[in-house]
Amino acid sequence: MTATGRVIHWINAICILTAVITGLYIAHPYYQTLIADPAVDKYVMAWNRWIHFIGAIILDVTLIVIAYLYFFSRFEKAYKKLIPTGKNVKEFFEVIFNLLTFNRRKRFDSTHRDSFNVVYFAILHLLLVWMLFTGLQLYVQGLESGLSSIGKWWPALLHNATDWTIAATGGTLMDVRISHHTTMWWIVSWVVFHIYYQIWRTIYWQEGDIAIVFGGSKYVEKRR
Amino acid sequence: MTDRAEAVKRVFTAKNSRVDTNRGERYYKELYVRCKKRIEELKSMESFGSKAELSEILSDEGYSRRDFMKWTSATTAMLMLPGFFEPLVAEAAEMMNRIPVIWVEYQDCAGNTEAFIRSDGPKIDDIILDIISLEFHETLMAPAGFQAERQLDDARETFKGKYLLFVEGAIPLAENGIYGTTGPAGETFIEQLTSLAADAAAIVAVGTCATFGGVPAASPNPTGAKGVMDVINGKPIINIPACPANPANMVGVILHYVLTGQIPELDSLLRPKFAFGYRIHDNCERRAHFDAGEFVEEWGDEGAKNNFCLYKMGCKGPMTFNNCSIIRYNESVSWPVGVGHGCIGCSEPDFWDKYAYERPMADANIKAPAGGVEKSVDEFGLGILTATGIGIAIHAAASLFAGKKSDGEDAS
Numbered sequence: 150m151t152a153t154g155r156v157i158h159w160i161n162a163i164c165i166l167t168a169v170i171t172g173l174y175i176a177h178p179y180y181q182t183l184i185a186d187p188a189v190d191k192y193v194m195a196w197n198r199w200i201h202f203i204g205a206i207i208l209d210v211t212l213i214v215i216a217y218l219y220f221f222s223r224f225e226k227a228y229k230k231l232i233p234t235g236k237n238v239k240e241f242f243e244v245i246f247n248l249l250t251f252n253r254r255k256r257f258d259s260t261h262r263d264s265f266n267v268v269y270f271a272i273l274h275l276l277l278v279w280m281l282f283t284g285l286q287l288y289v290q291g292l293e294s295g296l297s298s299i300g301k302w303w304p305a306l307l308h309n310a311t312d313w314t315i316a317a318t319g320g321t322l323m324d325v326r327i328s329h330h331t332t333m334w335w336i337v338s339w340v341v342f343h344i345y346y347q348i349w350r351t352i353y354w355q356e357g358d359i360a361i362v363f364g365g366s367k368y369v370e371k372r373r
Numbered sequence: 374m375t376d377r378a379e380a381v382k383r384v385f386t387a388k389n390s391r392v393d394t395n396r397g398e399r400y401y402k403e404l405y406v407r408c409k410k411r412i413e414e415l416k417s418m419e420s421f422g423s424k425a426e427l428s429e430i431l432s433d434e435g436y437s438r439r440d441f442m443k444w445t446s447a448t449t450a451m452l453m454l455p456g457f458f459e460p461l462v463a464e465a466a467e468m469m470n471r472i473p474v475i476w477v478e479y480q481d482c483a484g485n486t487e488a489f490i491r492s493d494g495p496k497i498d499d500i501i502l503d504i505i506s507l508e509f510h511e512t513l514m515a516p517a518g519f520q521a522e523r524q525l526d527d528a529r530e531t532f533k534g535k536y537l538l539f540v541e542g543a544i545p546l547a548e549n550g551i552y553g554t555t556g557p558a559g560e561t562f563i564e565q566l567t568s569l570a571a572d573a574a575a576i577v578a579v580g581t582c583a584t585f586g587g588v589p590a591a592s593p594n595p596t597g598a599k600g601v602m603d604v605i606n607g608k609p610i611i612n613i614p615a616c617p618a619n620p621a622n623m624v625g626v627i628l629h630y631v632l633t634g635q636i637p638e639l640d641s642l643l644r645p646k647f648a649f650g651y652r653i654h655d656n657c658e659r660r661a662h663f664d665a666g667e668f669v670e671e672w673g674d675e676g677a678k679n680n681f682c683l684y685k686m687g688c689k690g691p692m693t694f695n696n697c698s699i700i701r702y703n704e705s706v707s708w709p710v711g712v713g714h715g716c717i718g719c720s721e722p723d724f725w726d727k728y729a730y731e732r733p734m735a736d737a738n739i740k741a742p743a744g745g746v747e748k749s750v751d752e753f754g755l756g757i758l759t760a761t762g763i764g765i766a767i768h769a770a771a772s773l774f775a776g777k778k779s780d781g782e783d784a785s
Binding site: 173252352 | 641651663664667668670691693718721723727733734735751753754755760761762775776779
């Protein structure tokens, strides 16, 4: 994994964690503030929303970088593993077989990113893109005056870019919100399996996979 | 299949709901000239409605000219018109008895009718609605049966192509609409609406039932109820949702029509932008408590006594567009959040199923996309997570049991 890739990974990990923690509060404030404090000192919901938005904006930026790297990375261009060619499809299922046979069968090249991994990450990227559009739709609902501190173009752009999510989710603003919240649970589940799978690989393959995201490389024994 | 094609079409033709609050001096100057001309034309017409002058009625009800001018300022601002339109708006209010109105009721509770006729003392909005030329209104008029039908036919013939058709209530479509019939001939609602709509200048759907189906269309919608915009094509339709629709917004729409001869600018749900271009949450008097994280935790607690935010009691202000938090009801006396109950999103489509629960969205029981048992959003999410966890646990246990072994070698 390149240095850029590792930086993106940890930025994404921190942003997703932050967005989940603050997002759960925004959806249903799960801790109370002290009633004795005057409102002006607390600003709890506002801070939660601010952190959520900042996390989301950073994620949006890294998503654009990731989208670029899918096609123009100088190293492994991820899109090449996404095209359902015979070789990729075979590799995809071989990796799944490997997981299901508890490493009894391992017939693919584990020195580089495999097709299963790329597909699995593409799923996360699509979920995050969906969060980007639904999230910005929820955000623009608060800019109904058509004005913003950076100009009229911003709410106009957001409306043009995200109003389709209302119709796509079921026709009401609440559907967008429900979809945004439900997708969060899919992402959390994605993360849980992702962490498990990386640890499992490290233990069973014995190639030091967990080191990829810290040092950038893994150790693969040369077979005869 | 056609449903899916329609849904895809909707996705790509969704209209922009952005509000343009200032269109520039030149636009308003031209509009002023057009409106002035229109008012002059109306003045030369004979009034159909109340023959008495508005000023006389107002003073009889105890309102001074000054009260009327204050109302005029507020209404001009509500219609998003510049201050120099005030005299025109006042004149337009006086001309409202020149516009014939036919008001029909379908699957409803007459709540919108109640909203504008019943208040402790009539407000200026109510009085102005009283003097419009109401040619037919089942709840308010004296005739019944065949007489009432004749009244409707007369009105339709006399004002063909000129009347505003106000519709209150949803239209049942299941089994050819037999769930709702009207008149001595047993005409179905959909038949009557179709024929009345054909001769109307424009249709105003009043209340959430008439606009989006409202409560009659709530799941499982046994009568197949639909809003007017889903059954009528080829006529200008203005939606004034809310339960009940605010009389101020009804007056606003009629006034706009009197003033310009056109319907006001509408959003993607055909709601006038002057009224539904605002989010309740952003003009809410309890908004500061939302930002501070001060919430009512249960009815009557310390937070409720201190007017804290009702978000945790299920307030839907953050996803509801309406001007209640600005103009309120009954001439700014109060509104739901003002009296301590959260917004239930009554001016949004599917509000009964998707908004009107007294919980935040995360705890709301909603139908799974495939139908079936109602689960809350968070229960559904935790279900996905649990399934993932169980899968992982099984795989981890099986991995431990199988032991470390790689392709082509024995376990060591």
